[in-house]
Amino acid sequence: MGFVGLKGGQGSYSEYVVVDAVTGAFPLPASLPVEDAASFFVNPYTAVGILATAKSHGSPGLIHTAAASSLGKMMVKLCAKNKYPLINVVRRKEQAAALKALGAEHVIVTAGDKATWMAELKALTKKLKVTVAFDAVAGEMSGDLLGLLPSRGVCYVYGGLSNQAVGAINPMDLIYRKKEIKGFLLTQWVRKGGMLYTIPRLRTASATVNSGLQKGGWCSSEFVDTTLDGMWDSFLDMYTKSGFTGRKLRIRISQPSTPAKHPELTAATTDEAADGNAASTKVEDHADAAAKEAETTADADAKEAEATAAVKEVEPATVVVKEAEPAAAADTVVSGQE
Secondary structure, three states: OEEOOOOOOOOOOOOOOOOOOOOOEEOOOOOOOHHHHOOOOHHHHHHHHHHHHHHHOOOOOEEEEOOOOHHHHHHHHHHHHOOOOEEEEEOOHHHHHHHHHOOOOEEEEOOOOHHHHHHHHHHHHHHHOOOEEEEOOOOHHHHHHHHHOOOOOEEEEOOOOOOOOOOOOOHHHHHOOOOEEEEOOHHHHHHOOOHHHHHHHHHHHHHHHHOOOOOOOOOOOOEEEEEOOOHHHHHHHHHHHHOOOOOEEEEEOOOOOOOOOOHHHHHHHHHHHHHHHHHHHHHHHHHHHHHHHHHHHHHHHHHHHHHHHHHHHHOOOOOOOOOOOOOOOOOOOOOOOO
16 A cells, blocks of 8 residues: 555654545555565656546647656656557657667657757647647746647746746736646645546556556656665765666665674573563463362262252152131032032
8 A cells, every 4th residue: 555645743653643534545456566666656647647638638648847847757658558649758868768778660860050950849739739738847938838839828837947937928918828837736636626527536546557567667667776774875876877767766664683682681581581480380270270179069069959959859748737717607609508
């Protein structure tokens, strides 16, 4: 069972936690190792939410930026599984090669001349009749994507990797072409429409996610393992040097080793155990004696009861002799006499 959304000071190290039964607890496959479920929720369910949202707009495909991320790779696999066209936007050629190795068909690289890759992206968007984009970069990228989409197109912003505010939006796109720019948050998608829609939505999403969590599945994660003590150094290395692309930092908490047994304590413990066993034996002997005594008493009482019953069976009937009643008065009519 996986859980999210802990409140009230609870943590994942707790023995017991209290969560929302509908949106906080998620059944996981029994065959899935717990450690492989360390990243079961955010990326996989976001991928399912993005695909479902794009389909809800009637778009036959979608544009996705920062496509070389762990989420981006999941999107490549999930869209391929659903035969849904996906335009992947990445920064470098090596990232494009990695996505194509996973089966990505459409990849746009933003390195180099902006006018060139923008023209390629616009042509591909028109060819596939895409009307929805999901942007994790923000800054000018959000406005550029909105400009590429046809009238009534929608650009969802769900990240800010550029560390810049959303910009480069043409007011005419919003006013006359009725395009929209929106935010996307997984928890809002989960709860959209209230409980009546949330429950079936999560059941469908869970089935899709659980089918791909196993190693090699569409939403399985690649982890970099570290210890609790070494977590900060590992994080800094990934943040400043090696990068997070395509992998997650997983902290392994080792179990405390069994303390060495002290000879004196061991001996004392052995003596205490022996004394306890002796005392236990005495109590058991006393209990056995009491039980035998009670059994003997019960047998004696039973025999006495049988003897009493036998005496009562042969006892003669009791004869009751009544005193003669006084003669009746003269005016009393006696049966059989006048």
